Amino acid sequence: MHTIEEIIAMIEEVKPGLHPAPEEELVKSGKLDSVDIMSLVMALTGEFDIEITPLDLKEENFRTPQAILAMVQRLEEE
Amino acid sequence: MHHILELLDRTAGAQPRSAGFCDETTALTWQQAARWVYGVGTALDALPGGVLHRPVGVYMERGAAALTAMLGVLAAGGFYTVLDTAQPPERVRAILDQLEPAALLTDAAHADAARSLAGPIPVLDCQTAAAVPPDDARMTALRQAVLDTDLAYVLFTSGSTGLPKGVAVTHRNVLAYSEWVVSTFGFSPDTVLGNQTPFYFSMSVTDLYGALRSGACLQVLPRRLFSFPVQLLEYLCARKVNTLYWVPSALGIVANWKALDYTAAPPLHTILFAGEVMPTAKLNYWRAHYPQARFANLYGPTETTDICAYYELDRAFRDDESLPIGRACENCGLLVLCGDRPAARDEAGELCVRGSFVAAGYYRQPDKTAQRFVPNPVQTAYPETIYRTGDLVRTNERGELVYCGRLDNQIKHMGYRIEPGEIETAAFGQDKLDDCACVYDAARDKLVLFFQAKRDVTEALRARLAGRLPAYMQPAEYRRLRQMPHNANGKVDRKALTAML
Numbered sequence: 001m002h003t004i005e006e007i008i009a010m011i012e013e014v015k016p017g018l019h020p021a022p023e024e025e026l027v028k029s030g031k032l033d034s035v036d037i038m039s040l041v042m043a044l045t046g047e048f049d050i051e052i053t054p055l056d057l058k059e060e061n062f063r064t065p066q067a068i069l070a071m072v073q074r075l076e077e078e
Numbered sequence: 079m080h081h082i083l084e085l086l087d088r089t090a091g092a093q094p095r096s097a098g099f100c101d102e103t104t105a106l107t108w109q110q111a112a113r114w115v116y117g118v119g120t121a122l123d124a125l126p127g128g129v130l131h132r133p134v135g136v137y138m139e140r141g142a143a144a145l146t147a148m149l150g151v152l153a154a155g156g157f158y159t160v161l162d163t164a165q166p167p168e169r170v171r172a173i174l175d176q177l178e179p180a181a182l183l184t185d186a187a188h189a190d191a192a193r194s195l196a197g198p199i200p201v202l203d204c205q206t207a208a209a210v211p212p213d214d215a216r217m218t219a220l221r222q223a224v225l226d227t228d229l230a231y232v233l234f235t236s237g238s239t240g241l242p243k244g245v246a247v248t249h250r251n252v253l254a255y256s257e258w259v260v261s262t263f264g265f266s267p268d269t270v271l272g273n274q275t276p277f278y279f280s281m282s283v284t285d286l287y288g289a290l291r292s293g294a295c296l297q298v299l300p301r302r303l304f305s306f307p308v309q310l311l312e313y314l315c316a317r318k319v320n321t322l323y324w325v326p327s328a329l330g331i332v333a334n335w336k337a338l339d340y341t342a343a344p345p346l347h348t349i350l351f352a353g354e355v356m357p358t359a360k361l362n363y364w365r366a367h368y369p370q371a372r373f374a375n376l377y378g379p380t381e382t383t384d385i386c387a388y389y390e391l392d393r394a395f396r397d398d399e400s401l402p403i404g405r406a407c408e409n410c411g412l413l414v415l416c417g418d419r420p421a422a423r424d425e426a427g428e429l430c431v432r433g434s435f436v437a438a439g440y441y442r443q444p445d446k447t448a449q450r451f452v453p454n455p456v457q458t459a460y461p462e463t464i465y466r467t468g469d470l471v472r473t474n475e476r477g478e479l480v481y482c483g484r485l486d487n488q489i490k491h492m493g494y495r496i497e498p499g500e501i502e503t504a505a506f507g508q509d510k511l512d513d514c515a516c517v518y519d520a521a522r523d524k525l526v527l528f529f530q531a532k533r534d535v536t537e538a539l540r541a542r543l544a545g546r547l548p549a550y551m552q553p554a555e556y557r558r559l560r561q562m563p564h565n566a567n568g569k570v571d572r573k574a575l576t577a578m579l
Contacts, residue, residue, distance in 0.1 A: 027302050030164070032304040034331070035561050042560035054308050054335040062305070 002048070007069045010047065014039045022066045027059050037062055044068070050075040082224035083152055085256070086112055087540050089433060093267055093293050100317070101141035101298040103367075104256035108293070111146055116212035117148025118183065123198055123216055125181055129156035130223055131178040133232060137161045137170075137192045138204060140276055141298050145286060147204045148277065155220035157229035159244065160278040162566055163188050167526055170195055173234050173242055174213065176442055183207065186360040189320060226250040226413035232441045233280055235380050240453055244441035245280075245380045254434035255383040256287035257376065258407045262388070263348055263372070264278035272319035274304070274328050279354055279567045281381035294321070304328055304577070307337035321348040323376075324530075325568040326356040327353035327513075333360035335513040338367045343452070347453065352376035352385060354569045355481065355499055357506040365567035374502070376476045377403035377481065379451065381433045382467050386410045387479055396498075398476045403471065410435050412479070413464065414471055418455035426472040427484050432464045470497070487572075489518040491525060492550040496571045502551065504546045510535050513562040528575050529551035529560045 004022045011020055015036050016074070026032045032040065041052050050072060061071040079085075085107075089098075094109035099354055106114065122129045134151040136158050138144050144160070151158040161170050176196060181200045184192035192201050198348050222371055226249045234242040259265070273296055275281040289296040297317045301309040311332065322329075329351055332338060349364060349371055356375055365373060378385035389404025406412040411432040414421040421427030432454060439447035454462040472481040482499035490496075498516035505514045505527060514529040529539065536556040563574040 027305070030302070032305075033300075035564055037305040039561040046560075054337050054340045057335065058306050058309050059302065 002069060002072055004065055004069050007072070009069075010043050011040065011065060014043060018066045020065050023064050025064060028061055032062070040068075044072060048076065049073055080249060081221050081224055082230055082252050082287070082290070083115070085253075085287070086115060086149060089290060089293045093473050096267060096293065097295040098289070098415045099142035099145045099296050099298070101513060102300045104142040106142050106146070106188050108444045111149075114143070114146035114208035115149040115210070115422075116153050116214075117208040117210045118147055118202075118335075119153025119217055119220070120529070121207035121210040122150065122154035122156065122183075123183060123213070123220065125202075126219075127180070128155045129180040131228065132156050133159055133177045133229075134178065135161050135174065135179040135182040135199075136197070136277070137163060137182050137184045138188050140301070141162070141240070143185060143204050143208070144277060144500075145234050145298075146298070148286070149290075149295065150183070150204075150207065152481055153217055153220070157231050157246075157543070158277075159232045159234065162276065163191070164566065167191070167195060169242070169342075173244070174183075174199075176242070176244060177232065179223040182308050193536070204459045207480050214280055217309075218435065224249065226253065227438075229438065233278060233380050233509070238537070243443060243446055246438040246441045247283075247380075247383055248438055250353060251435060251437055251469070252283065252419055253382045254289050255283070255385070256291045256410060258409060258435075259284050259411050260292045263321075263350065264410070265292035265294045267293040269321050269348075270317065270319045271296050271321050271323065272314055273298045273319070274322070274324040275353075275567065279353075280378075280384045281323060281325070281567075283384045288323075304331060307332045307335045308341050311337055311341050311344055312348070315342055317493075319346060320345050321350075321378050322346060323352070324354040326351050326360065327354065327564055327568045327570065329364060330357060330360040330513065333363040338363070340462065343367055346371055348372045349372050350376055352378065355502070356401055357398055358401060358503070359511075361391075361401070362395070362397060365391070369558055372509060375401045375403060377479075378431075378435075379467055379469075381437045381467070382410070382431050383437065384435075386431045386435055387412060387429075389478060396507070397506055400480070400503040402480045403475060407435070409433055413454075413456060414479075415455070417467075420456060421472070424472065426470045428485060429467045429471045431467065431477070432462060434547060436463065436465045469502045489525070491518065491523065494550045496525070496551055498525075501543070501547060501551055503544055505529070505539055508539050510541055511539070513570070515562065515574060515575055517579065519555075519573045521579070524554040525552070526557060526579060528556045528557050528559055528562065529576075534558055 090108040090112035098108040099106045208283040232244040273285040373391040375389045376385045377387045413430040414427040416427040473477045501516040512530045563571040565571040
């Protein structure tokens with residue numbers, strides 16, 4: 001089981017200076033741009049035992065730290 | 079025709095109710111677009127002193143409204159500069175200091191930032207301005223006061239010394255260039271262009287003025303979708319986009335994720351790219367999915383409006399072969415010079431451009447203008463200005479121009495002159511490799527290849543390059559990155575890579 005703190009720490013590593021709240025919007029607001037999201041994908045697949053397919057790489061799954069956590073947990077179960 | 083907005087009037091008259099400028103939340107018909115443009119023009123003209131022959135900054139979200147703001151400045155007889163709202167305020171201020179604009183146009187989301195940047199400069203809300211009833215008599219009078227040699231816009235590019243350079247482009251430049259692009263690629267009222275590039279980047283000139291001249295619909299694609307390739311393709315389908323003109327990195331995102339294998343293919347028939355070298359492996363992925371589409375590699379700096387040479391794909395290329403930049407556009411002349419003399423056959427030289435696409439020069443920078451916009455050294459019978467691009471090219475056996483890199487990027491290593499692009503092209507055939515860029519570590523006299531890949535392919539790359547390149551071109555170091563850095567235009571950021579050394 002992963003915690004929201006782990007996800008937020010990874011976001012902070014990818015985007016220094018950003019300290020998002022669990023439900024903070026990240027994509028539409030432009031807080032994470034495409035380069036940040038690709039870095040985050042690499043970090044997530046490196047850190048956890050998951051594969052992110054093109055179909056998982058969608059806005060809903062990256063909208064907030066909470067959404068990212070939900071995706072990670074779902075992919076780990078698969 | 080002498081004024082860009084004659085294109086708008088013609089299109090809005092011929093097809094008033096067809097879609098003109100669209101983004102995620104706004105869809106303007108050509109008639110509505112024209113109404114907004116002349117509203118903005120009338121509002122700007124009502125400012126004390128008006129804006130005739132004066133610059134106006136556009137500081138707002140990339141979208142349909144921003145397009146009408148830009149054209150609205152032209153309606154008022156002025157010329158525009160599009161400012162990047164994501165840039166640090168100091169850089170925007172440096173541009174405003176050079177430009178001294180008569181006004182700033184903004185939107186609700188950026189109004190506070192615009193006001194704090196503007197100081198005493200008047201700030202107009204674009205939406206309010208667009209709703210002003212157009213003053214037709216004034217619009218006509220202002221149009222007559224503008225010559226085709228007057229400026230339409232100034233686009234700022236990053237100068238190597240840090241001070242941004244403003245490329246000053248005239249109505250005539252845009253009219254000549256847009257005529258070429260529309261006739262060459264057959265843009266028509268059936269064309270739906272999917273805009274990827276920001277409006278402060280010269281590639282957007284093709285999208286905007288290509289649409290204006292042909293009556294094509296311009297769909298401004300949401301920037302965030304370039305993080306989500308499958309959703310990006312779904313959006314292209316939903317908006318019926320059939321023509322793309324993107325930077326290769328943006329096309330590469332779709333290829334890296336093989337996104338076309340996961341969703342219905344958008345109805346694309348024309349795929350154009352420019353701005354950096356297109357990795358052939360990425361292009362081959364697209365070509366496999368669109369065997370019937372037209373593909374073309376376009377080349378040009380902001381100083382030639384957008385494009386001066388192009389190559390339309392007419393044959394297959396292996397993943398490790400590079401694409402030529404082809405031949406001069408119609409009504410555009412290209413010279414390959416070594417110093418002041420024409421390059422010999424097979425000799426690489428600096429590409430220089432003559433003709434109507436060549437911009438007026440750098441705004442308020444006579445010294446920099448004089449360095450790059452120079453008298454033609456080959457034809458001296460009468461004065462003629464050519465633009466020295468600083469790009470190295472040579473002619474291949476087919477008579478096509480081949481890009482060999484920047485004059486100032488060229489690496490001198492072990493006594494050889496090396497083009498980083500040649501090393502990158504050789505690397506790009508590697509399986510699982512998403513992106514790469516070669517930089518020279520001057521302090522340690524070493525070539526370093528940065529790469530992005532789904533797994534560590536260092537050894538495979540080393541073996542691959544050993545079989546394809548001479549010893550002096552072998553990178554001494556391979557560095558895997560989670561993500562290749564890109565600048566605001568979407569191109570690989572070589573300065574950021576150099577900073578990592």
